Amino acid sequence: MSGPYPAAVTAALAAQRIETPSWAYGNSGTRFKVFAQPGVPRTPEEKLDDAARVHEHTGVAPDVALHIPWDRCDDYGALASYARERGLRLGTVNSNVFQDDDYKLGSVTHPDAAVRRKALDHLLECVDIMDATGSRDLKLWFADGTNYPGQDDIRARQERLAEALATVRDRLGEGQRMLLEYKLFEPSFYTTDVPDWGTAYAHCLKLGPKARVVVDTGHHAPGTNIEFIVALLLREGKLGGFDFNSRFYADDDLMAGAADPFQLFRIMYEVVRGGGLESGAGVSFMLDQCHNIEPKIPAVIRSVMNVQEATAKALLVDTAALEGAQRSGDVLGANAVLMDAYDTDVRPLLAGVREACGLDPDPVGAYRRSGWAERIVEERKGGQQAGWGA
Numbered sequence: 227m228s229g230p231y232p233a234a235v236t237a238a239l240a241a242q243r244i245e246t247p248s249w250a251y252g253n254s255g256t257r258f259k260v261f262a263q264p265g266v267p268r269t270p271e272e273k274l275d276d277a278a279r280v281h282e283h284t285g286v287a288p289d290v291a292l293h294i295p296w297d298r299c300d301d302y303g304a305l306a307s308y309a310r311e312r313g314l315r316l317g318t319v320n321s322n323v324f325q326d327d328d329y330k331l332g333s334v335t336h337p338d339a340a341v342r343r344k345a346l347d348h349l350l351e352c353v354d355i356m357d358a359t360g361s362r363d364l365k366l367w368f369a370d371g372t373n374y375p376g377q378d379d380i381r382a383r384q385e386r387l388a389e390a391l392a393t394v395r396d397r398l399g400e401g402q403r404m405l406l407e408y409k410l411f412e413p414s415f416y417t418t419d420v421p422d423w424g425t426a427y428a429h430c431l432k433l434g435p436k437a438r439v440v441v442d443t444g445h446h447a448p449g450t451n452i453e454f455i456v457a458l459l460l461r462e463g464k465l466g467g468f469d470f471n472s473r474f475y476a477d478d479d480l481m482a483g484a485a486d487p488f489q490l491f492r493i494m495y496e497v498v499r500g501g502g503l504e505s506g507a508g509v510s511f512m513l514d515q516c517h518n519i520e521p522k523i524p525a526v527i528r529s530v531m532n533v534q535e536a537t538a539k540a541l542l543v544d545t546a547a548l549e550g551a552q553r554s555g556d557v558l559g560a561n562a563v564l565m566d567a568y569d570t571d572v573r574p575l576l577a578g579v580r581e582a583c584g585l586d587p588d589p590v591g592a593y594r595r596s597g598w599a600e601r602i603v604e605e606r607k608g609g610q611q612a613g614w615g616a
Protein backbone atom coordinates (compact mmCIF):
# COMPACT_ATOMS: atom_id res chain seq x y z
CA MET A 227 0.00 0.00 0.00
CA SER A 228 1.45 3.38 -0.89
CA GLY A 229 0.34 7.01 -0.92
CA PRO A 230 -1.42 9.26 -1.50
CA TYR A 231 -3.29 8.33 1.65
CA PRO A 232 -6.91 9.13 2.43
CA ALA A 233 -7.40 12.50 4.14
CA ALA A 234 -9.30 10.73 6.93
CA VAL A 235 -6.15 8.74 7.76
CA THR A 236 -3.85 11.75 7.93
CA ALA A 237 -6.46 13.70 9.91
CA ALA A 238 -6.83 10.87 12.44
CA LEU A 239 -3.07 10.66 12.86
CA ALA A 240 -2.73 14.40 13.35
CA ALA A 241 -5.55 14.33 15.91
CA GLN A 242 -4.39 11.39 18.02
CA ARG A 243 -2.95 12.31 21.42
CA ILE A 244 -0.48 10.17 23.37
CA GLU A 245 0.01 10.91 27.05
CA THR A 246 3.50 10.53 28.52
CA PRO A 247 4.17 9.60 32.16
CA SER A 248 6.17 11.92 34.39
CA TRP A 249 8.03 8.92 35.81
CA ALA A 250 9.45 8.02 32.38
CA TYR A 251 11.67 11.11 32.63
CA GLY A 252 13.18 10.27 36.02
CA ASN A 253 15.74 7.67 36.98
CA SER A 254 14.37 4.18 37.32
CA GLY A 255 15.60 0.65 37.37
CA THR A 256 14.85 -2.85 38.44
CA ARG A 257 14.75 -4.24 41.95
CA PHE A 258 18.48 -4.87 41.54
CA LYS A 259 19.87 -1.51 40.53
CA VAL A 260 18.91 1.98 39.49
CA PHE A 261 21.40 3.31 36.95
CA ALA A 262 21.40 7.06 37.46
CA GLN A 263 21.63 9.13 34.31
CA PRO A 264 23.10 12.61 34.14
CA GLY A 265 20.68 15.46 33.49
CA VAL A 266 17.48 13.80 34.69
CA PRO A 267 14.84 16.06 36.27
CA ARG A 268 15.04 17.05 39.91
CA THR A 269 11.54 18.45 40.21
CA PRO A 270 8.08 17.95 38.68
CA GLU A 271 8.69 21.17 36.73
CA GLU A 272 11.83 19.76 35.15
CA LYS A 273 9.92 16.61 34.19
CA LEU A 274 7.45 18.90 32.42
CA ASP A 275 10.34 20.67 30.69
CA ASP A 276 11.42 17.29 29.28
CA ALA A 277 7.87 16.33 28.36
CA ALA A 278 7.62 19.61 26.48
CA ARG A 279 10.54 18.49 24.30
CA VAL A 280 8.67 15.29 23.43
CA HIS A 281 5.62 17.31 22.48
CA GLU A 282 7.67 19.86 20.56
CA HIS A 283 9.16 17.18 18.31
CA THR A 284 6.14 14.86 17.94
CA GLY A 285 3.26 17.35 18.13
CA VAL A 286 0.97 14.73 19.66
CA ALA A 287 2.06 14.49 23.30
CA PRO A 288 0.71 17.52 25.19
CA ASP A 289 -0.62 15.51 28.16
CA VAL A 290 1.59 14.45 31.05
CA ALA A 291 0.44 11.96 33.66
CA LEU A 292 1.33 12.73 37.25
CA HIS A 293 2.14 10.29 39.99
CA ILE A 294 1.38 11.12 43.58
CA PRO A 295 3.57 11.24 45.69
CA TRP A 296 6.41 11.19 43.16
CA ASP A 297 5.20 14.53 41.78
CA ARG A 298 3.98 15.98 45.07
CA CYS A 299 4.12 19.78 45.15
CA ASP A 300 2.72 22.67 47.18
CA ASP A 301 0.56 24.21 44.49
CA TYR A 302 -0.92 21.99 41.79
CA GLY A 303 -2.70 24.93 40.20
CA ALA A 304 0.69 26.57 39.72
CA LEU A 305 2.07 23.32 38.29
CA ALA A 306 -0.84 23.25 35.83
CA SER A 307 -0.01 26.84 34.80
CA TYR A 308 3.64 25.87 34.39
CA ALA A 309 2.51 23.06 32.08
CA ARG A 310 0.18 25.34 30.12
CA GLU A 311 2.95 27.88 29.54
CA ARG A 312 4.90 25.07 27.84
CA GLY A 313 2.00 23.94 25.67
CA LEU A 314 1.25 20.99 27.97
CA ARG A 315 -1.67 19.82 30.11
CA LEU A 316 -1.50 17.86 33.31
CA GLY A 317 -3.15 14.56 32.58
CA THR A 318 -4.05 11.43 34.46
CA VAL A 319 -3.36 11.41 38.17
CA ASN A 320 -1.79 8.11 39.23
CA SER A 321 -2.32 7.16 42.85
CA ASN A 322 0.22 5.26 44.90
CA VAL A 323 -0.96 2.98 47.66
CA PHE A 324 1.93 0.56 47.40
CA GLN A 325 5.05 2.30 48.65
CA ASP A 326 4.37 2.65 52.32
CA ASP A 327 5.26 0.13 55.04
CA ASP A 328 1.62 0.18 56.13
CA TYR A 329 0.65 -1.45 52.83
CA LYS A 330 2.56 -4.68 53.37
CA LEU A 331 -0.70 -6.66 53.55
CA GLY A 332 -2.63 -4.46 51.16
CA SER A 333 -4.11 -0.98 50.90
CA VAL A 334 -7.85 -0.69 50.28
CA THR A 335 -8.18 -4.44 50.83
CA HIS A 336 -5.99 -4.55 53.96
CA PRO A 337 -7.52 -6.53 56.84
CA ASP A 338 -7.04 -3.52 59.18
CA ALA A 339 -9.68 -0.78 58.74
CA ALA A 340 -7.18 1.93 59.76
CA VAL A 341 -4.87 1.07 56.86
CA ARG A 342 -7.83 0.91 54.51
CA ARG A 343 -8.84 4.40 55.63
CA LYS A 344 -5.32 5.73 55.05
CA ALA A 345 -5.30 4.30 51.51
CA LEU A 346 -8.75 5.68 50.79
CA ASP A 347 -7.73 9.11 52.06
CA HIS A 348 -4.84 9.07 49.58
CA LEU A 349 -7.19 8.23 46.72
CA LEU A 350 -9.52 11.05 47.76
CA GLU A 351 -6.54 13.42 47.98
CA CYS A 352 -5.73 12.46 44.39
CA VAL A 353 -9.21 13.62 43.37
CA ASP A 354 -8.54 16.93 45.18
CA ILE A 355 -5.38 17.21 43.08
CA MET A 356 -7.39 16.51 39.92
CA ASP A 357 -9.67 19.39 40.87
CA ALA A 358 -6.63 21.67 41.08
CA THR A 359 -4.91 20.43 37.91
CA GLY A 360 -8.04 20.07 35.81
CA SER A 361 -7.23 16.41 35.18
CA ARG A 362 -10.02 14.17 33.94
CA ASP A 363 -8.77 10.77 35.05
CA LEU A 364 -7.69 9.06 38.24
CA LYS A 365 -5.74 5.91 37.53
CA LEU A 366 -5.92 3.20 40.13
CA TRP A 367 -3.46 0.40 40.31
CA PHE A 368 -3.49 -1.73 43.45
CA ALA A 369 -0.56 -3.91 44.45
CA ASP A 370 -2.99 -5.59 46.84
CA GLY A 371 -3.02 -9.35 47.10
CA THR A 372 -1.65 -12.26 49.09
CA ASN A 373 1.37 -14.50 48.89
CA TYR A 374 0.05 -17.65 50.52
CA PRO A 375 -3.19 -19.64 50.47
CA GLY A 376 -5.16 -18.80 53.59
CA GLN A 377 -3.28 -15.56 54.22
CA ASP A 378 -6.50 -13.55 53.92
CA ASP A 379 -10.07 -14.03 52.79
CA ILE A 380 -10.34 -13.58 49.01
CA ARG A 381 -14.03 -12.70 49.10
CA ALA A 382 -13.73 -10.23 51.98
CA ARG A 383 -10.94 -8.47 50.12
CA GLN A 384 -13.24 -8.04 47.10
CA GLU A 385 -15.86 -6.51 49.38
CA ARG A 386 -13.33 -4.06 50.87
CA LEU A 387 -12.19 -3.15 47.37
CA ALA A 388 -15.73 -2.53 46.17
CA GLU A 389 -16.43 -0.32 49.18
CA ALA A 390 -13.34 1.85 48.60
CA LEU A 391 -14.00 2.17 44.87
CA ALA A 392 -17.60 3.25 45.49
CA THR A 393 -16.41 5.95 47.91
CA VAL A 394 -13.97 7.27 45.30
CA ARG A 395 -16.68 7.16 42.63
CA ASP A 396 -18.96 9.24 44.86
CA ARG A 397 -16.22 11.84 45.31
CA LEU A 398 -15.58 12.29 41.56
CA GLY A 399 -16.81 15.55 40.09
CA GLU A 400 -18.58 16.26 36.83
CA GLY A 401 -16.52 14.98 33.90
CA GLN A 402 -14.03 13.12 36.12
CA ARG A 403 -13.43 9.41 35.75
CA MET A 404 -11.70 6.55 37.52
CA LEU A 405 -9.64 4.11 35.48
CA LEU A 406 -9.09 0.75 37.11
CA GLU A 407 -5.96 -1.11 36.10
CA TYR A 408 -5.48 -4.86 36.43
CA LYS A 409 -2.30 -6.88 36.67
CA LEU A 410 -1.87 -10.62 36.67
CA PHE A 411 0.67 -10.80 39.49
CA GLU A 412 3.44 -8.86 41.23
CA PRO A 413 4.12 -7.83 43.88
CA SER A 414 1.67 -10.44 45.17
CA PHE A 415 2.31 -13.94 43.96
CA TYR A 416 -0.64 -16.05 45.13
CA THR A 417 -3.68 -13.81 44.68
CA THR A 418 -3.96 -10.33 43.27
CA ASP A 419 -7.14 -8.43 44.10
CA VAL A 420 -7.51 -6.98 40.59
CA PRO A 421 -5.69 -9.60 38.50
CA ASP A 422 -7.50 -9.42 35.18
CA TRP A 423 -9.85 -7.47 32.93
CA GLY A 424 -12.85 -9.49 34.11
CA THR A 425 -12.37 -8.44 37.72
CA ALA A 426 -11.78 -4.83 36.72
CA TYR A 427 -14.80 -4.90 34.41
CA ALA A 428 -17.08 -6.40 37.07
CA HIS A 429 -16.16 -3.62 39.51
CA CYS A 430 -16.45 -0.90 36.85
CA LEU A 431 -19.83 -2.18 35.74
CA LYS A 432 -21.18 -1.85 39.28
CA LEU A 433 -19.55 1.55 39.73
CA GLY A 434 -21.34 2.97 36.69
CA PRO A 435 -20.39 5.33 33.87
CA LYS A 436 -17.56 7.13 35.69
CA ALA A 437 -15.52 3.94 35.98
CA ARG A 438 -13.63 2.31 33.15
CA VAL A 439 -10.93 -0.30 32.71
CA VAL A 440 -7.37 0.55 31.72
CA VAL A 441 -5.36 -2.01 29.79
CA ASP A 442 -1.66 -2.06 30.60
CA THR A 443 -0.20 -4.09 27.76
CA GLY A 444 2.45 -5.60 30.06
CA HIS A 445 0.02 -7.00 32.61
CA HIS A 446 -1.11 -10.25 31.03
CA ALA A 447 -0.12 -13.88 30.98
CA PRO A 448 1.98 -14.89 27.99
CA GLY A 449 -0.23 -15.70 25.02
CA THR A 450 -3.18 -13.60 26.21
CA ASN A 451 -5.09 -12.14 23.29
CA ILE A 452 -5.03 -8.50 24.37
CA GLU A 453 -6.78 -7.26 21.24
CA PHE A 454 -9.78 -9.43 22.08
CA ILE A 455 -9.99 -7.79 25.51
CA VAL A 456 -9.77 -4.39 23.84
CA ALA A 457 -12.53 -5.23 21.34
CA LEU A 458 -14.81 -6.45 24.10
CA LEU A 459 -14.23 -3.54 26.48
CA LEU A 460 -14.74 -1.01 23.69
CA ARG A 461 -17.98 -2.70 22.65
CA GLU A 462 -19.18 -2.42 26.24
CA GLY A 463 -18.16 1.23 26.48
CA LYS A 464 -15.77 0.35 29.29
CA LEU A 465 -12.33 0.90 27.74
CA GLY A 466 -10.88 3.91 29.53
CA GLY A 467 -7.42 3.75 28.05
CA PHE A 468 -4.08 2.08 27.75
CA ASP A 469 -0.85 1.92 29.59
CA PHE A 470 1.37 1.12 26.63
CA ASN A 471 4.69 -0.60 27.08
CA SER A 472 6.42 -3.73 25.84
CA ARG A 473 7.01 -6.99 27.60
CA PHE A 474 9.19 -9.91 26.81
CA TYR A 475 8.43 -11.66 30.12
CA ALA A 476 6.15 -9.87 32.56
CA ASP A 477 5.73 -6.22 33.54
CA ASP A 478 8.94 -5.21 31.74
CA ASP A 479 7.85 -1.59 31.09
CA LEU A 480 10.00 -1.37 27.95
CA MET A 481 9.34 1.04 25.09
CA ALA A 482 5.91 0.58 23.51
CA GLY A 483 6.05 -1.37 20.28
CA ALA A 484 9.60 -2.57 20.86
CA ALA A 485 8.96 -6.20 21.72
CA ASP A 486 5.97 -6.92 19.55
CA PRO A 487 4.96 -4.25 17.04
CA PHE A 488 2.55 -6.72 15.42
CA GLN A 489 0.62 -7.06 18.69
CA LEU A 490 0.47 -3.28 19.01
CA PHE A 491 -0.91 -3.11 15.45
CA ARG A 492 -3.54 -5.76 16.27
CA ILE A 493 -4.56 -3.79 19.35
CA MET A 494 -4.77 -0.55 17.41
CA TYR A 495 -6.77 -2.23 14.70
CA GLU A 496 -9.41 -3.18 17.29
CA VAL A 497 -9.33 0.37 18.64
CA VAL A 498 -9.99 1.76 15.16
CA ARG A 499 -12.62 -0.92 14.43
CA GLY A 500 -14.45 -0.15 17.67
CA GLY A 501 -14.43 3.63 17.19
CA GLY A 502 -11.89 4.17 19.96
CA LEU A 503 -9.96 6.80 18.02
CA GLU A 504 -13.00 8.98 17.57
CA SER A 505 -13.32 12.11 19.65
CA GLY A 506 -15.72 11.43 22.45
CA ALA A 507 -14.77 7.75 22.69
CA GLY A 508 -12.94 8.52 25.91
CA VAL A 509 -10.00 6.22 25.25
CA SER A 510 -6.68 7.53 26.58
CA PHE A 511 -3.47 6.46 24.92
CA MET A 512 -0.94 6.60 27.72
CA LEU A 513 2.58 5.30 28.02
CA ASP A 514 3.59 3.53 31.22
CA GLN A 515 7.22 2.72 30.94
CA CYS A 516 10.60 3.17 32.54
CA HIS A 517 13.82 3.76 30.69
CA ASN A 518 16.41 2.05 32.81
CA ILE A 519 19.41 1.91 30.52
CA GLU A 520 18.50 4.07 27.53
CA PRO A 521 18.34 7.88 27.37
CA LYS A 522 14.86 8.82 28.49
CA ILE A 523 13.57 11.63 26.27
CA PRO A 524 14.44 9.98 22.93
CA ALA A 525 13.02 6.71 24.28
CA VAL A 526 9.71 8.42 25.02
CA ILE A 527 9.77 10.00 21.54
CA ARG A 528 10.46 6.58 20.02
CA SER A 529 7.53 5.08 21.95
CA VAL A 530 5.18 7.82 20.81
CA MET A 531 6.28 7.18 17.22
CA ASN A 532 5.77 3.43 17.64
CA VAL A 533 2.19 3.97 18.82
CA GLN A 534 1.66 6.32 15.88
CA GLU A 535 3.04 3.76 13.41
CA ALA A 536 0.77 1.02 14.76
CA THR A 537 -2.16 3.43 14.54
CA ALA A 538 -1.30 4.41 10.98
CA LYS A 539 -1.16 0.77 9.90
CA ALA A 540 -4.47 0.08 11.62
CA LEU A 541 -6.04 3.04 9.81
CA LEU A 542 -4.77 1.72 6.47
CA VAL A 543 -6.63 -1.58 6.71
CA ASP A 544 -8.87 -1.82 3.64
CA THR A 545 -12.07 -2.39 5.56
CA ALA A 546 -14.26 -2.93 2.47
CA ALA A 547 -11.91 -5.64 1.20
CA LEU A 548 -11.67 -7.13 4.68
CA GLU A 549 -15.43 -7.27 5.16
CA GLY A 550 -15.85 -8.78 1.70
CA ALA A 551 -13.32 -11.50 2.42
CA GLN A 552 -14.86 -12.17 5.84
CA ARG A 553 -18.38 -12.42 4.42
CA SER A 554 -17.37 -14.83 1.72
CA GLY A 555 -15.39 -16.97 4.13
CA ASP A 556 -12.11 -16.18 2.40
CA VAL A 557 -9.87 -16.89 5.37
CA LEU A 558 -6.57 -16.33 3.60
CA GLY A 559 -7.86 -13.29 1.74
CA ALA A 560 -9.04 -11.65 4.96
CA ASN A 561 -5.75 -12.34 6.66
CA ALA A 562 -3.89 -10.94 3.64
CA VAL A 563 -5.83 -7.67 3.84
CA LEU A 564 -4.75 -7.22 7.43
CA MET A 565 -1.15 -8.17 6.69
CA ASP A 566 -0.99 -5.78 3.73
CA ALA A 567 -1.74 -2.94 6.10
CA TYR A 568 0.74 -4.20 8.69
CA ASP A 569 3.47 -4.61 6.08
CA THR A 570 3.08 -1.04 4.84
CA ASP A 571 6.01 1.25 5.57
CA VAL A 572 4.10 4.10 7.22
CA ARG A 573 7.16 6.17 8.06
CA PRO A 574 6.79 8.40 4.97
CA LEU A 575 3.09 8.85 5.77
CA LEU A 576 3.87 9.97 9.32
CA ALA A 577 6.73 12.16 8.15
CA GLY A 578 4.23 13.88 5.85
CA VAL A 579 1.73 14.30 8.69
CA ARG A 580 4.45 15.94 10.79
CA GLU A 581 5.55 18.25 7.99
CA ALA A 582 1.95 19.29 7.40
CA CYS A 583 1.85 20.27 11.09
CA GLY A 584 5.04 22.30 10.71
CA LEU A 585 7.23 19.74 12.45
CA ASP A 586 10.53 18.13 11.57
CA PRO A 587 9.69 14.79 9.89
CA ASP A 588 12.34 13.07 12.05
CA PRO A 589 11.49 13.68 15.76
CA VAL A 590 14.42 11.73 17.23
CA GLY A 591 16.90 13.45 14.92
CA ALA A 592 15.35 16.84 15.67
CA TYR A 593 15.69 16.18 19.41
CA ARG A 594 19.34 15.14 19.00
CA ARG A 595 20.09 18.27 16.99
CA SER A 596 18.29 20.52 19.50
CA GLY A 597 21.12 20.30 22.04
CA TRP A 598 18.63 19.73 24.91
CA ALA A 599 20.38 16.52 26.04
CA GLU A 600 23.70 18.33 26.49
CA ARG A 601 22.02 21.31 28.13
CA ILE A 602 20.28 19.33 30.88
CA VAL A 603 23.46 17.41 31.70
CA GLU A 604 25.16 20.75 32.14
CA GLU A 605 22.38 22.45 34.08
CA ARG A 606 20.98 19.69 36.28
CA LYS A 607 22.96 17.98 38.94
CA GLY A 608 21.53 15.37 41.31
CA GLY A 609 18.55 14.12 39.26
CA GLN A 610 15.56 12.52 40.93
CA GLN A 611 14.74 8.88 40.98
CA ALA A 612 11.38 8.23 39.39
CA GLY A 613 10.34 6.38 42.51
CA TRP A 614 9.81 3.21 40.58
CA GLY A 615 11.72 -0.07 40.67
CA ALA A 616 14.18 0.96 43.32
Ligand code: AOS
Nearest residue numbers: 293320367407442469477514
Ligand atom coordinates in the same frame (compact mmCIF):
# COMPACT_ATOMS: atom_id res chain seq x y z
C1 AOS B 1 2.04 -1.11 37.90
O1 AOS B 1 2.54 -2.19 37.57
C2 AOS B 1 1.23 -0.34 37.01
O2 AOS B 1 1.61 -0.57 35.69
C3 AOS B 1 1.02 1.14 37.23
O3 AOS B 1 0.23 1.62 36.21
C4 AOS B 1 2.20 2.04 37.13
O4 AOS B 1 3.32 1.49 36.59
C5 AOS B 1 2.50 2.73 38.41
O5 AOS B 1 1.36 2.97 39.13
C6 AOS B 1 3.19 4.04 38.16
O6 AOS B 1 2.30 5.02 38.34
Ligand code: ZN
Nearest residue numbers: 407442469514
Ligand atom coordinates in the same frame (compact mmCIF):
# COMPACT_ATOMS: atom_id res chain seq x y z
ZN1 ZN C 1 0.43 0.54 34.27
Ligand code: ZN
Nearest residue numbers: 442444445477
Ligand atom coordinates in the same frame (compact mmCIF):
# COMPACT_ATOMS: atom_id res chain seq x y z
ZN1 ZN D 1 2.85 -2.22 35.36
